[in-house]
Amino acid sequence: MSEGSGLRDNLLLSVDDLRTRFHTPEGTVYAVNGVSYSLHEGETLAVVGESGCGKTVSMLSILRLIPIPPGEIVSGTALFRGRDLLKLPEAEMEQVRGKEIAMVFQDPMTSLNPVLTIGKQITESLRRHTALDKMAINDRTVELLEIVGMADPRRRLGDYPHQFSGGMRQRVMIAMQLACTPSILIADEPTTALDVTIQAQIMELVIRLREEVGMAIIWITHNLGVVAGLAERVIVMYAGLIVEEALVDALYEDPRHPYTAALLAALPRVDRRRDRRLKSIPGSPPNLVVEPHGCPFAPRCEFAMERCRSETPRLELIAPRHKIACWIDVETGAPR
Amino acid sequence: MAATPGPESSVAQLADELEAPPLTLRQLTWRRFRRHKMAMFGVVMLLLLFIYSFAGALFFTEDYSNLTPTELRLKPPVGAHPFGTDTVGRDILARTVYGGQISLLIGLTAMLVEVAVGIVIGALAGYYGGWVDAVLMRFTEAMFVIPQIFLLIVMAKYFGDKIPDISLLGRTFSGSVIVVVLIIGLTSWMYLARIVRAEFISLKEREFILAARATGTPALQVIFGHILPSCMAPIIVSATLSIASAILAESYISFLGMGVQPPTATWGNMLQTASSDFNKIQNAPWFWFFPGLLILLTVLSINFVGDGLRDALDPRSRAV
Numbered sequence: 001m002s003e004g005s006g007l008r009d010n011l012l013l014s015v016d017d018l019r020t021r022f023h024t025p026e027g028t029v030y031a032v033n034g035v036s037y038s039l040h041e042g043e044t045l046a047v048v049g050e051s052g053c054g055k056t057v058s059m060l061s062i063l064r065l066i067p068i069p070p071g072e073i074v075s076g077t078a079l080f081r082g083r084d085l086l087k088l089p090e091a092e093m094e095q096v097r098g099k100e101i102a103m104v105f106q107d108p109m110t111s112l113n114p115v116l117t118i119g120k121q122i123t124e125s126l127r128r129h130t131a132l133d134k135m136a137i138n139d140r141t142v143e144l145l146e147i148v149g150m151a152d153p154r155r156r157l158g159d160y161p162h163q164f165s166g167g168m169r170q171r172v173m174i175a176m177q178l179a180c181t182p183s184i185l186i187a188d189e190p191t192t193a194l195d196v197t198i199q200a201q202i203m204e205l206v207i208r209l210r211e212e213v214g215m216a217i218i219w220i221t222h223n224l225g226v227v228a229g230l231a232e233r234v235i236v237m238y239a240g241l242i243v244e245e246a247l248v249d250a251l252y253e254d255p256r257h258p259y260t261a262a263l264l265a266a267l268p269r270v271d272r273r274r275d276r277r278l279k280s281i282p283g284s285p286p287n288l289v290v291e292p293h294g295c296p297f298a299p300r301c302e303f304a305m306e307r308c309r310s311e312t313p314r315l316e317l318i319a320p321r322h323k324i325a326c327w328i329d330v331e332t333g334a335p336r
Numbered sequence: 337m338a339a340t341p342g343p344e345s346s347v348a349q350l351a352d353e354l355e356a357p358p359l360t361l362r363q364l365t366w367r368r369f370r371r372h373k374m375a376m377f378g379v380v381m382l383l384l385l386f387i388y389s390f391a392g393a394l395f396f397t398e399d400y401s402n403l404t405p406t407e408l409r410l411k412p413p414v415g416a417h418p419f420g421t422d423t424v425g426r427d428i429l430a431r432t433v434y435g436g437q438i439s440l441l442i443g444l445t446a447m448l449v450e451v452a453v454g455i456v457i458g459a460l461a462g463y464y465g466g467w468v469d470a471v472l473m474r475f476t477e478a479m480f481v482i483p484q485i486f487l488l489i490v491m492a493k494y495f496g497d498k499i500p501d502i503s504l505l506g507r508t509f510s511g512s513v514i515v516v517v518l519i520i521g522l523t524s525w526m527y528l529a530r531i532v533r534a535e536f537i538s539l540k541e542r543e544f545i546l547a548a549r550a551t552g553t554p555a556l557q558v559i560f561g562h563i564l565p566s567c568m569a570p571i572i573v574s575a576t577l578s579i580a581s582a583i584l585a586e587s588y589i590s591f592l593g594m595g596v597q598p599p600t601a602t603w604g605n606m607l608q609t610a611s612s613d614f615n616k617i618q619n620a621p622w623f624w625f626f627p628g629l630l631i632l633l634t635v636l637s638i639n640f641v642g643d644g645l646r647d648a649l650d651p652r653s654r655a656v
Contacts, residue, residue, distance in 0.1 A: 065550060091554075096552070097552035098552035098553075113566070128551075177550075
C-alpha cells in the first residue's frame with residue numbers, strides 16, 4: 001500500500017487489510033473489517049468515527065493489545081520500519097510498545113494505576129527501555145513532568161494519581177508515554193474525558209511536543225472539531241471500515257463519501273445560518289455481530305443503489321491524496 | 337451538649353484539615369485501624385506474646401527447658417517453677433517460652449508458604465485465563481476436596497522422620513518443624529488462591545493495566561508489579577487470619593503426636609504430653625492450662641487483628 005504522492009517520503013507505518021474479530025457468547029463481533037492506511041515520519045493522522053466503529057480496536061490490534069481470546073486478528077499486516085508487528089514474537093513486541101509506539105488512553109481517571117506513585121509509573125518504561133542509571137532516570141522523569149507542564153515536579157514524584165486533577169493526570173499519562181521519545185504516539189481520544197479548557201491545553205501540549213520531539217501522531221477522536229486544528233490527514237471510519245481518507249482541508253471543504261458529507265452536515269458551524277436545522281443521519285450504526293455484507297452505510301445512505309447492498313466498495317483514489325470507498329458522486333447522487 | 341464545638345471552631349478545624357496535606361492510603365488505613373478497639377487489643381496482646389517468647393529466652397536457656405530432673409516431676413506452680421513442672425520434671429514456664437518461639441514461627445512461616453503458593457496460582461489462573469485457569473482451578477478444587485486434617489496426619493506420619501535436624505540462629509530445630517510448616521502451608525493456600533484469582537480477573541480488565549502493557553511492560557511485571565499491589569488488602573487480611581489457623585493446625589497434629597517431636601517444645605505438643613494420661617488432666621491442671629491459654633490468646637488476638645485489618649483496608653467489605 002504505497003501512498004503515491006506524499007509530502008514526506010519516510011514511510012513509518014503501513015497497515016494493510018487489518019481484520020479483527022471478537023468471538024463472544026452472543027456471536028462473532030466483526031470489529032475491524034479490512035483497514036489499510038499508512039503513516040509517515042512526523043505526520044499527524046486523525047482517525048474519526050462514531051463509538052464502536054473500530055477506531056480503538058484497530059489501534060490496539062497493531063500493538064497486539066487486544067485480549068486473545070476472545071479477540072482474533074484474522075488477517076493483515078502492519079509494517080513498522082520494515083517489520084510486521086502482527087508477526088513479531090511477544091518479547092520483541094514489548095520492545096516496540098512504549099519505546100517505538102506509545103499510546104495515551106481516553107480516560108486519565110482510570111488509566112493510571114491508583115496504588116503506584118506517578119514517579120514509579122513514569123520511570124517504569126525508562127527502566128525497561130533505556131540503559132540510564134537511577135539518577136539519570138530520576139532527572140529525566142522530572143524533566144518529562146516539566147515538559148508536560150507540571151508545577152514543582154520533583155516534589156510530586158511520590159504522589160499518587162488520586163492527588164491529581166483530571167487534566168494533570170492526562171499530563172502524567174502523556175509524560176509516561178513520551179518517556180522514551182517514541183516515533184509514533186497513538187492518542188485515543190485523550191481529551192474526551194476532560195472539560196473544554198483543559199482539552200485545549202492538552203491539545204496545545206501535544207502540538208508543541210510534536211514539534212519538539214518530531215514524532216508522528218495518530219489521533220483517534222469522534223470530535224470533528226478537534227481534528228481541524230490538529231491533523232494533516234484524516235481517516236473516516238464506519239463499521240470497521242475506512243470510508244474516506246483525505247487531507248484535512250479537502251475533507252472539510254469537499255467531503256466525497258455520503259457518510260462524511262452527512263456527518264459534516266450534522267455539525268453546527270459558526271459560519272452557517274442559525275435558523276437552519278442541523279441534519280441528522282437517519283437510522284443507526286450497523287450491528288457488528290452480523291457479518292458485513294455490502295457497503296455498511298448503505299441502509300442509511302440516501303444515494304444507495306442495488307450494487308451497494310451486495311458488494312463492498314473498495315477504497316479508491318478519486319482525487320490527489322483523496323480516497324473514498326463509494327461508487328457514488330455526492331454532488332450529483334449518481335454513480336461516478 | 338456543652339462538648340459540641342461551636343461553629344467557629346468547626347470552621348477553623350475544617351480550614352486546618354484543608355491546609356493539611358492529604359492523607360496517604362497508609363495513613364487512612366491506620367486511622368481506621370486505630371478506631372477498632374479489639375484489633376488494637378490484639379496488636380498489644382501479640383506484641384506481649386512475642387516479647388514473652390523471645391525475651392523470655394534471655395532468662396532461660398533451651399537446655400534448661402529440656403532439663404529432666406525427674407525428682408521434680410509434676411510439681412504444682414510454686415517459687416522456682418511458677419508454671420509447675422511436667423511428667424519428667426521440665427519447667428513448664430521455660431518450655432512455654434521456647435514452645436512459643438516455635439509455634440509463632442510455624443504460624444508465620446506456614447503463612448508465608450501459603451501466601452506464596454496462593455498468590456502464584458491465583459495470579460497465573462486469573463491473569464492468563466483459558467486453559468491455564470482451567471488446569472490450576474481444577475487442581476485447587478482437587479486440593480479442596482481432600483480433608484486437610486487427614487492429609488496433615490498422613491503427610492506428617494510419612495515425612496515426619498525423613499528430614500534431618502537443622503541449626504539456625506544458634507538453635508537446633510527438629511526436622512519435623514520444617515515438615516509441619518510445609519504441610520500446613522501446602523494444604524491451606526486454596527482459599528487465598530481463589531481470592532487472588534477473583535481480584536486478578538476483575539483488575540486485569542482495567543484500563544491502567546492496558547496502559548501499563550502499552551508501555552511495553554512484560555506479563556510477569558504486569559502481574560506482580562501492577563496488579564498484585566492493587567489486591568494486597570484481601571491478601572493481607574487472609575494472610576493474617578491464616579497465621580491463626582496455622583498455629584491451630586500445628587497444635588492439632590502435635591496434639592495427635594505427629595507434629596513437632598519432643599524435646600523441641602511447641603504449645604501443641606505440650607498439650608499432647610499433658611493429655612497423654614486422663615488422670616493428669618484432672619490432677620495437674622497447670623500442665624495443660626498454660627500452653628492452652630497461650631494458644632487461645634494468640635489465635636484470638638490474631639483474629640481480632642485480621643478483623644480490624646479487613647475493616648481498615650476495605651471499608652466496604654462485609655465479614656466473610
